[in-house]
Amino acid sequence: MPASPPWLAFVLAALAAIGPFSIDTYLPAFQAIGEALSATPLQIQQTLTAYMATFAFMVLWHGALADRFGRRRVLLGAMALFALASLVCALAPTIEWLWFGRALQGTSGGAGMVVGRAVIRDLHDGAHAQRLMSRVMLIFAIAPAIAPLIGGVLLTLAGWRAIFLFLAAFGGLLVYLTWRFLPETLPHAARHPLHPVLLWRAYARVLGSGAFVLLAGAVAFNFNGFFLYVLSAPAFLMTHLGLGEQEFGWLFIPAVAGMVSGSALSGRVAGHWRPARTIAVGFAIMAVAVGCNVLIAAVLPPGLPWSVAPIVLYTFGMSLSMPSLTLLALDLFPARRGLASSCQSFLQVGINSVTAGVLAPLLWHSPLTLAAGMAGFLGVGGLAFLRWRRAQAGLTA
Template identity: 80%
Template sequence: MPATSPWLAFVLAALAAIGPFSIDTYLPAFGAMGAELGATPLEIQQTLTAYMATFAFMVLWHGALADHFGRRHVLIAGSVLFALASLVCALAPSIEWLWVGRALQGMVGGAGMVVGRAVIRDLFDGAHAQRLMSRVMLIFGVAPAIAPIIGGLLLAAAGWRAIFFFLACFGAVLAVLTWRFLPETLLAEHRHPLHPVLLARAYRRVLGSGAFVLLSAAAAFNFNGFFLYVLSAPAFLMQHLGLGAQEFGWLFVPAVVGMSAGSALSERVAGRWHVRRTVVIGMTIMASAALANLLVATLLPPGLPWSVLPIVLYTFGMALSMPSMTLLALELFPSHRGLASSCQSFLQVGINSTIAGVFAPLLWHSPLTLAAGMAGFLTLGGIGFVAWCRRAGGCLR
């Protein structure tokens, strides 16, 4: 398949969508799973923590494996193993087995996201890379919108286990699509050995880079302002807004509309705006959204559409800035793109895992605490980006 094939963006986006599908599709089924398995709400929430913890650990290695074995082999193997792990979840006889299945899903669920970024940088530089990254995010953005809707429909039609059978089929289809449509983008002469000493030195260079850590952490905290609502969706939608298990689309569809619009604008301005300018404008939009969210949560009772509109604006700014922030970090290590992408994902998902296990349950008790959480995470992201700008000579240089 030629590198410019329209299938490329679709396959890369579908591979990255394993993460949102793994998280969002089963959110409407929390109550049903707890009832059948005799598990408490906290034990059900820990299925998400089990997934995120192993996800965060393994994304540190997917890139190194792809730098050694090639992109295609890692992506195909990851998709097949994800399908098998989903079957473990679907057949789980107890909450403990569901934890095991979710942990196995997490071990391979990040391969598509990590290796896909490396594929983009293998093929393109500069504005071309930003356009493809934005196009992938535009397609990828559909996943968080349709995943909970699919989950709700499957739950109503066939029970919660059908959701994991669906994820097994999704992984199998991705393996076939990758085998059929994704080219190998890493030539044999550019691959790196898996020697532990050499790997340790490479990881130390990447994770020891202050510029890389600041950019990666800034992107992670910015994303967490929205991810907080993803993890808190059952409480936000069902408890605070009074919606049902089949109505998660009231949050995810508008949020993804904002995300898709931001990604489309990012693609459009690639090569016309400097990447730093794109990030600054995106974060300014997010700051406006976070302020509006605090005002709505303080002055108005929870309801539609006002409780959701600031989240839409936030995802618009997030999607506008995210491709540029991702590429700025990866450009620091052009000879180890896979490993650098792994480290970037590790930092981001590590923070996400903390939210899943600690902050989301503390903040989902009211719309105001959720809004404060969004503003707090964006503030941390802004501090990280400004600190990077000072090291790099200015945000708009």
């Protein structure tokens, strides 16, 4: 099977990056938004919840729509809507309008991630798919590093509304990149109607699959071990580590370096290591990172670089295992890759929403509680993977 052109990974990564950009870019502006809109910290935190709740709901539909109308049409429409939603946020006169704009962003922001995964499986399988998925994740991983830096610069130069104007421009750029460079990868003969009964059966089949839920759950819980720190970045960096609004890079740049390195290694071992081995090594690395994180938080005062170093190791192991876990989940339903990708994203973002709305505010009060939260997420993700392996061993015995 021929290799994909280099620009395809870049376009797919840019489409997926709309998610972290929607979250990370405006994190440094929480205080400024609260002052401008006379909103409490909890009300500002709920702008994240508004985004994630609609994001989680709509990712159930992006894949089904892409299975019906094709990959390009859904991506073009979603990115255009995202650009419009970002303008609503930029012009919001009250916190309620900002909630509305963020919710509208959430309805469209997940399409790039969901449909992009389906495009990869439309084009490739096996080691080729893992390499392309790893390449996309490697480029995509840069987004969480540069997003808060861009947000901090825009906040300083032009105020918090400029951040959402930037997101509107980014959405418009993605419309152009999709139209210009992304081919349609789903032939008409492979498309599925949006019949309610057929859709219900398809969703029930995917979400009722124990193997799928375990694999998708492992991805989601592993990611939330790091995402907890993303959501808690203002408290972790500014309150506990004593850093300023322009210094969010102390967390995001090293963490993203871990993600880039893990994704690169995943692509390198594709075709040489079995997926289960790649995943197991990733979990082992994350376990070491979690142990170090808890120990450091318990015995040392918060500071650099020791409070951030375990997070870097965690993101390395997470990114090493994630492409293989994702592809194993999608391969369970080769005829409905778009819908399966939607279901995987629904599970992930649903857990993200709970973390954003409930767990992060409960855990961000100290480095030790954050470390314990990371350990808990990894524990649940590890149990899910172990249960899947045991089920697979039982089937092959």
